[in-house]
Amino acid sequence: MKRFCVPRLVVLVLAACQTLVLTGCLSTVKGEPGRITCEGREREYWVHVPPAYDAGTPVPLVVILHGADMGPLLTAWLTRFNTLSDRENFVVVYPEGLNNRWNAEIDAPGFPGYDEPVDDVCFVGRVMDEVERDYNIDPRRVYVTGVSNGGLLTHLVACRLADRIAAAAPVIGTIAEHALSDCKSDRPMPILMINGTADPVVFWRGGELPIIKPACVLPIEATVDFWIKHNACNPVPETEQLPHHGLQCGTNTHVDRYRGATPQSDVVFYTVEGGGHTWPGGPLFQRQFSLGRVSRDFNATEVIWQFFKDHTKED
Numbered sequence: 284m285k286r287f288c289v290p291r292l293v294v295l296v297l298a299a300c301q302t303l304v305l306t307g308c309l310s311t312v313k314g315e316p317g318r319i320t321c322e323g324r325e326r327e328y329w330v331h332v333p334p335a336y337d338a339g340t341p342v343p344l345v346v347i348l349h350g351a352d353m354g355p356l357l358t359a360w361l362t363r364f365n366t367l368s369d370r371e372n373f374v375v376v377y378p379e380g381l382n383n384r385w386n387a388e389i390d391a392p393g394f395p396g397y398d399e400p401v402d403d404v405c406f407v408g409r410v411m412d413e414v415e416r417d418y419n420i421d422p423r424r425v426y427v428t429g430v431s432n433g434g435l436l437t438h439l440v441a442c443r444l445a446d447r448i449a450a451a452a453p454v455i456g457t458i459a460e461h462a463l464s465d466c467k468s469d470r471p472m473p474i475l476m477i478n479g480t481a482d483p484v485v486f487w488r489g490g491e492l493p494i495i496k497p498a499c500v501l502p503i504e505a506t507v508d509f510w511i512k513h514n515a516c517n518p519v520p521e522t523e524q525l526p527h528h529g530l531q532c533g534t535n536t537h538v539d540r541y542r543g544a545t546p547q548s549d550v551v552f553y554t555v556e557g558g559g560h561t562w563p564g565g566p567l568f569q570r571q572f573s574l575g576r577v578s579r580d581f582n583a584t585e586v587i588w589q590f591f592k593d594h595t596k597e598d
Contacts, residue, residue: 319413321406324381328410329355331365331375332418341421343373344414345591346407346440348433351394354383358430361565362584371588374418378410380432387435388462389498394432403436404443411447423598426591428452430562431484435459435500441474442466449596450474452587455485455560457506460499471514471543473594475551477583478503479534479558481575507539507552514548516541525580534558534578547597551590553581 315330336342345368349358355377359365368375386396386403395401407427414420427448429437434456441451445468452475458466480487489502501509511518520539527535534557541550555563559575564582 317410317413317417319409321409322400322402326381326406326410327379328413329359329377329379330414330417331359331368331377333369333372333374335369335372336374336418338419341419341424343424343426343591344411344418344420345373345375345588346411346425346427347375347377348385348407348427348429348436348440349377349380349383350429350431350433351380351384353430355379358433361430361562363565364584367584367588371592373424374414374420376410376414378407385432385436387432387439387456387459388465389435389459389492389495389500390461391492391495391498394495394498404439407436407440408444408447411444422447423596424449424591425596426450426452428454428587429456430454431456431560434485435462438462438506439465441472442468445470445472447596448472450591450594452477452590454562454583454587455479455482457485457489457500457503458509460501463501463509466509466513468513471545471548472510473547473549473590474510474514475553475587475590476503476507476510477553477555477563477586479555479561479575479578481557482560483573483575484560507550510550511541514541514543514550516543516548516550520552528579532579533576534580536563536578536580545597546594549594553583553586555580 317328364375381395384394386401427437427440434453437453438458450473454477487503489500492498520541523538525536534555536555539552555578558578561574561577562583563578
C-alpha cells in the first residue's frame, strides 16, 4: 500500500522478469481476461482455469485481491496460486482494482472512493457472478484472499458477502477505521490472518498509514479481537511455534488458533515476529525494496489453501 515504494517494486520486478525471458515469472500467471460493467465503469478481471478442470464436476473458486499498484499478474506471480490451482484443481480469479487500487474505505487521496463513490465489494461480487456463470463452481467452496490493500478489502468482502464466502484469508492487511461499522453479518466467518510485527507499511500498532495520509487502520491485534468476538470464539487460543527454517530471514512465527462452537467460527492468526510487508514463503526479492523481511518458516499460499480446504460453507 506504500505509494512510492510499491511502484518502484513493480517496475524492477517486471524488468527482472524480462531479463529472465519470462521463465519462472510470467509463465505462472497465464489466464483469460474478462470484462464487466459495474457502476457504469468497464472493469477487468483475470481467470486461471486448471488443466484438469471438467465442466461436469463442480470445483472451488479462490478470489485473489492484489495489493495497491501491483495488479493481478504480479500478484499471481508473487503468490504462485496458479501453480497450486493446477495441482489442486480449483479456479482462480483476480479482479483488477481501478488504477490497480481498491476502495477498502481508507478514505485517502489517490484511492478509489475518495473523490467519487466506488463499491469494490460489489465489484468483487459481480466478478464472482460472472465466473460462476462461466464455470462449474461449487457455491459452498468460494474463498477470498488478498494482500496489503487487497487484504484490507478481503476483510470487507468477508463481512459484506458472508452469505457467499466460505472462508477468508487477508495477508498483511487489517480493517480501516472507517470500515468497521460495515463489518456486520449474522454468520460466523472462518478467517485466517497473516501479519508481520515489523511491517513498515501496515503498522502492527495500526493508526495512520505512512504516505497514505490521513488513512487510519485498526491495530492488528484489535482486528483479531474483532473476529474473535464476531465468531464467538474462546478468547484463549491454542498456540503453536513453527519450526525455524529460514537461515537468514530473521523471523519467527507462531500460530494462534481460536475455536468456537463449530469450524465455521475458526479464527487463525499467524504472527510473523520481525516480518515485514511481504508474502511469507514468496520470492526473496521482496526484502530488497524496503518492505522488510520475508518469512521462510511457512508458505502463505499453501497455508491459506489448506485453511480453505478445511472450511466449506454450511447451507
